[in-house]
Amino acid sequence: MQHFPIFLDTAQANIAVIGNGEAALAKLRLLFKTQARITVFAPAPEPELAQAVHAHGHSLIRRAPQAQDLAGMRLVYSATEDDTLDTANAALGRSVGALVNIVDNLEGSDFITPAMVDRDPVVVAIGTEGAAPVLARAIKKDMEDRLPAALGQLAQAGKAFRPHADVLPRGRARRDFWAEYYLQAGPDLMAHPDDQRLQDALFALRDRHLAHHDRMGRVDLVGAGPGDPELMTLRARRLLDRADVVIHDRLVTPAILELARREAVFIAVGKEGFGPSTPQDQINALMVEHAREGAHVVRLKGGDAAIFARLDEETEALDAAGIDWGVTPGITAASAAAATIGRSLTRRGRNTDLHILTAHDKDGIADLDWAALARPGSVAAIYMGKRAARVIQGRLLMQGADAATPVTLVENASQPIQSVTPCRLDRLAQTVQALRGPVVMLLGLTPARAANMLPDLLEARA
Numbered sequence: 001m002q003h004f005p006i007f008l009d010t011a012q013a014n015i016a017v018i019g020n021g022e023a024a025l026a027k028l029r030l031l032f033k034t035q036a037r038i039t040v041f042a043p044a045p046e047p048e049l050a051q052a053v054h055a056h057g058h059s060l061i062r063r064a065p066q067a068q069d070l071a072g073m074r075l076v077y078s079a080t081e082d083d084t085l086d087t088a089n090a091a092l093g094r095s096v097g098a099l100v101n102i103v104d105n106l107e108g109s110d111f112i113t114p115a116m117v118d119r120d121p122v123v124v125a126i127g128t129e130g131a132a133p134v135l136a137r138a139i140k141k142d143m144e145d146r147l148p149a150a151l152g153q154l155a156q157a158g159k160a161f162r163p164h165a166d167v168l169p170r171g172r173a174r175r176d177f178w179a180e181y182y183l184q185a186g187p188d189l190m191a192h193p194d195d196q197r198l199q200d201a202l203f204a205l206r207d208r209h210l211a212h213h214d215r216m217g218r219v220d221l222v223g224a225g226p227g228d229p230e231l232m233t234l235r236a237r238r239l240l241d242r243a244d245v246v247i248h249d250r251l252v253t254p255a256i257l258e259l260a261r262r263e264a265v266f267i268a269v270g271k272e273g274f275g276p277s278t279p280q281d282q283i284n285a286l287m288v289e290h291a292r293e294g295a296h297v298v299r300l301k302g303g304d305a306a307i308f309a310r311l312d313e314e315t316e317a318l319d320a321a322g323i324d325w326g327v328t329p330g331i332t333a334a335s336a337a338a339a340t341i342g343r344s345l346t347r348r349g350r351n352t353d354l355h356i357l358t359a360h361d362k363d364g365i366a367d368l369d370w371a372a373l374a375r376p377g378s379v380a381a382i383y384m385g386k387r388a389a390r391v392i393q394g395r396l397l398m399q400g401a402d403a404a405t406p407v408t409l410v411e412n413a414s415q416p417i418q419s420v421t422p423c424r425l426d427r428l429a430q431t432v433q434a435l436r437g438p439v440v441m442l443l444g445l446t447p448a449r450a451a452n453m454l455p456d457l458l459e460a461r462a
Contacts, residue, residue, distance in 0.1 A: 002129055003112055010034040014072050016041065016098070018065055018089045019079030023103045025049050027077050032056045033118065039073075041065040065089065071096045075111075079103040106130035115140040119151040121159055150190045157198040158182065165206055172217065172244050172296055177209040179242075217244075217291035219318055220298050223305040223330020227253045228414040231336065236328050244295035247286055249309075251302030251438055253415065260298075265290075280310060284317035291323045304332040308358045308383055332356075334381035337410035337440040341420055342448030351379045351444070359385035359392060373443065374399035382441040390429040392441075401425055406446045412437040420447055 013036045017024055020042040028049070031038055038058040042049065045060060053060045061069070064085075070076055076093030078086040078100065086102045093100040094110075102108040106129075115136040117124040124143055126136045158181060168174040185205055189197055220239045225231040232240075240246065240260050248257065250270030257266065267286060269278040283299075290297050301309040305327055318325045334356055338345045345354050357368055359382055373380055374396045385392055397403065403426035412418045423431040425443075432439065 003127060005114070005125055005127060007123070007125075008074070010036040010074075013037070013074045014039065015075045015077070016065065016070055016073045016093070017077045017079060018042075019077075019081070019103070020045055020049060021079075021081065023081050024077075024079040025052065027079055027103065027113070028052060030113065030116070031077075032058075033120070036074075039069075041069070065092060067092050067095055070098060073098040076100045077103065117143040117147060119147055119149070119155070122147070122151055122155045148187075148190060153195075154182065154186045154190060154198070157195065157202065158186070161199070161202045161206075164203070168206065168210060169294075172294055173209060175242075177206060180209075181205055215294065216323065217293065217295045217297060219287050219291050219323055219325045220296070220328060221305045221311060221314060221325060222298050222300050222328045223309075223332075224248075224252045224256050224300050224302055225330040226303055226333045226336035226414040227251070227256070227412065228336075229253075229255050229259060231331050231414055232256065232259075233328065233330065236330060239298055239328060240300065242296055243298035245290045245297045246300055247283065247290075247297060248300040249302050252300050256300075265295075280313055284314060287314065287318060288321040288323060291318075292321070301330070302333070304330045307332045307356065331414075333383065333413050333438075333440045334442075336413040337381065337408075337442055338445070340410050340413055340418060341408055341442065341445065343408075343442070343445045345379060345381065345445075351377050355380035355443075356383075357381070358383045359388035368395075370395040370399045374401035376402070377444065379442070379444040382443060384438075385441045386432050386435065386439050389432045389441075393425060393428045396425060405444060408442040408445050408447055409435060410440045410442065411435045413440055422446055 015031060015034075015036045016039050017027055017031065018041045024040070024042070025048065028038070028040070029052075032052075038053075038056075040049070040053050040058065040060045041064060042060065043063050045053075045062060050060055070093050073093065073096065076089070076098045078089035078093070080086055080089065081103070086105065087108065090100045090102055090108060099110045101111055101113060106112065112127065112130055114125040114127040115133075116126070117140055124147070126139050126143070128136045158178070165174065165177060168177055181202065185201055186198070189201055220243075222236045222239055224236065237259055240256075243260055243264050245265045245267065246257070246260050247267045247269055250268070260266070269283045269286070287297055287299055299314060303309070305311050306329065311327065315325055315327070334345065346352070355373060355378065357380055372378065382392065396405070403424065405425040407423050407425055407428050409421040409423065409432055410418065411421070417437070419435070421431060421435065428441075432441075
């Protein structure tokens with residue numbers, strides 16, 4: 001992100017616009033909507049520009065600016081459409097500490113003015129780093145069509161009511177009140193907008209929420225998917241957006257955590273096979289503690305919440321504490337890994353069953369049905385198998401598995417840094433040593449696009 005989006009307070013601010021013609025007038029039409037004091041510098045202003053400046057009660061100076069003219073300006077726009085003049089004006093503005101924008105000159109500007117959807121005080125700013133103004137306009141048009149004109153009146157009423165809403169406790173109680181007003185009660189009144197009706201509805205809604213603010217919180221156990229935010233369900237994203245507290249595993253990616261509210265409390269409870277981990281009892285206690293305080297807790301788990309994520313232990317703890325809970329499934333890593341290599345996990349004539357396994361359990365290396373896994377045609381997705389790779393390889397070979405059985409190692413499945421490494425069973429342990437991220441082992445599968453070259457690849461690795 002090269003340009004950081006902010007909203008600048010223009011009340012009592014001084015802004016200068018230097019130039020004439022349509023470029024200057026286009027900026028002024030936007031700036032006239034602000035509360036700033038605007039000074040326009042134009043040696044020979046066109047009638048339309050002069051009329052617009054005076055009609056809005058701003059100042060027009062019929063000459064080029066000097067440095068002292070720009071002292072105290074917060075923003076300076078140069079819209080002369082002359083590169084030499086614009087460069088000189090920009091230097092003048094910067095010399096007095098102002099931020100400078102040269103119209104249609106991204107490289108010469110300190111800031112850019114985004115496309116805007118104006119439903120004052122609701123303003124949506126759309127920026128493309130100057131790379132795609134046509135796209136910005138298309139998004140603006142779509143947003144204009146979606147946001148009703150009366151939205152501004154709804155927001156103005158809410159803004160005026162804020163001091164009355166402060167009697168609600170901070171956090172979930174206050175947020176639930178505003179969510180119901182802006183998303184349900186308020187829009188229902190917009191068919192026939194009336195300030196008094198809005199005011200009465202706000203007081204009635206506040207009093208109802210005030211009477212129930214001490215209710216118990218809730219825990220949602222949410223599958224975050226394999227790592228790509230686009231593979232999360234809509235419900236998972238909605239729950240994450242509403243969460244007061246996010247208790248997340250090590251495998252939940254930063255890109256997914258970015259989707260939560262910035263005000264949320266984030267608690268990492270990472271677990272790593274044969275390594276440091278947060279005790280399950282402590283995780284259970286954290287969920288109960290925050291829910292009892294009235295928070296909406298999202299217990300965020302990589303992949304699917306019901307596959308190797310100790311879901312039952314957590315729901316039993318919540319039941320014992322009398323906490324309401326729900327489960328939102330996610331895409332498990334096995335499905336993401338199979339999609340990455342373009343293979344089906346089941347196929348007629350090849351395998352009628354599918355093994356989804358974890359290589360270790362609470363007692364150490366898991367005791368698996370090695371004979372079933374060693375049969376020709378078996379397909380298994382093995383989670384958390386890197387440190388147990390040598391054991392997996394040895395047990396399968398001991399049970400008669402073909403040494404050339406294909407194994408595909410998918411590291412960081414679905415993420416931009418994912419990698420696919422095909423190998424043979426008899427080289428599994430040495431191959432997996434080079435991988436550092438989380439790996440799903442797909443036993444019995446080769447990548448679809450590389451299937452015809454796999455023998456050559458394996459020979460090259462030998």
